Amino acid sequence: MRNLKEVGFLSVKRLASADLDMIEQKIRPSGFYHQKAARLKGACTAIESNGGLDEVFSLSERRLYQLLISINGIGRETADSIILYGAGKPALVVDNYTWRIVSRLYGSKVRYDYSALKSELEEKTRRSVRLYRNMHAQFVELGKKYCTKNNPKCVECPISKMCDYQKNRR
Ligand code: SF4
Numbered sequence: 001m002r003n004l005k006e007v008g009f010l011s012v013k014r015l016a017s018a019d020l021d022m023i024e025q026k027i028r029p030s031g032f033y034h035q036k037a038a039r040l041k042g043a044c045t046a047i048e049s050n051g052g053l054d055e056v057f058s059l060s061e062r063r064l065y066q067l068l069i070s071i072n073g074i075g076r077e078t079a080d081s082i083i084l085y086g087a088g089k090p091a092l093v094v095d096n097y098t099w100r101i102v103s104r105l106y107g108s109k110v111r112y113d114y115s116a117l118k119s120e121l122e123e124k125t126r127r128s129v130r131l132y133r134n135m136h137a138q139f140v141e142l143g144k145k146y147c148t149k150n151n152p153k154c155v156e157c158p159i160s161k162m163c164d165y166q167k168n169r170r
Contacts, residue, residue, distance in 0.1 A: 003027065012053045016044035039073030046071045057087040065091070076114050084136070090127040093136045094118050097143030104147060104165035 003026040004010050009018055023037040030036060047056050050067060059067065061083055068079035076094075083091035094117050102117065103110045110117065125131060146157040154166040 003029070012044045012047050015040060016048040035073075043071050043074060061087075061089045061091060064089070080118070084129065084132055088129055090129050090132055092118050092122050092125070092132050094121070095136070095139070097139045097147070098136075100149065101139055101143055101147045104152070105159070105163050107164035107168070 001010070004015075004023075007022070007026060009015055009023070009026065015023065018041065020037055020041055023041055024033050027033050027036055027040070046067070047053055050056050056064065056067065064083055064087060065079050068074050068082055069076065074082070080091040080093045083089050084093055094114055098121075099112075099117070102121075103112075121135075125135070142157070142159070146153045152165070154160050154163070154169065157163070157166070160166045
């Protein structure tokens with residue numbers, strides 16, 4: 001980011017028109033720089049060709065999601081993160097922490113389908129940017145502190161009483 005900033009590339013417009021080799025050079029320390037540079041430039045070009053960032057962020061959530069998901073390198077979780085944090089619109093982000101925690105909480109009742117889990121969580125909650133950002137942060141925190149990939153700390157976990165995984169361990 002510092003490298004990009006130094007050459008004034010921290011803007012969608014500039015990145016869209018920048019030379020690919022130059023972007024590669026600047027982001028080289030982040031690894032996978034060939035692929036990342038091409039995707040970064042491609043995403044910025046797509047945004048520019050749709051009227052620029054302000055125009056794109058003023059689209060409805062649904063249209064914004066469709067546009068983002070059509071861009072090479074942007075998956076569902078990234079699209080929802082851009083909508084929630086970039087555009088400031090209520091999109092619930094389902095990341096690895098969310099999957100792990102929800103699947104342990106509800107066990108076999110959880111279907112491994114991004115859209116299905118997202119819709120289910122959205123149905124159960126008020127649509128709110130603040131709430132969704134908070135939920136995302138809480139899932140990350142819980143996943144890092146207690147519900148770790150290996151050896152989850154169920155005894156100390158604040159939601160252990162409602163967790164299938166913990167009940168089945170006893
Ligand atoms: S009780 Fe254990 S498995 Fe359940 S959410 Fe907490 S840490 Fe994860």
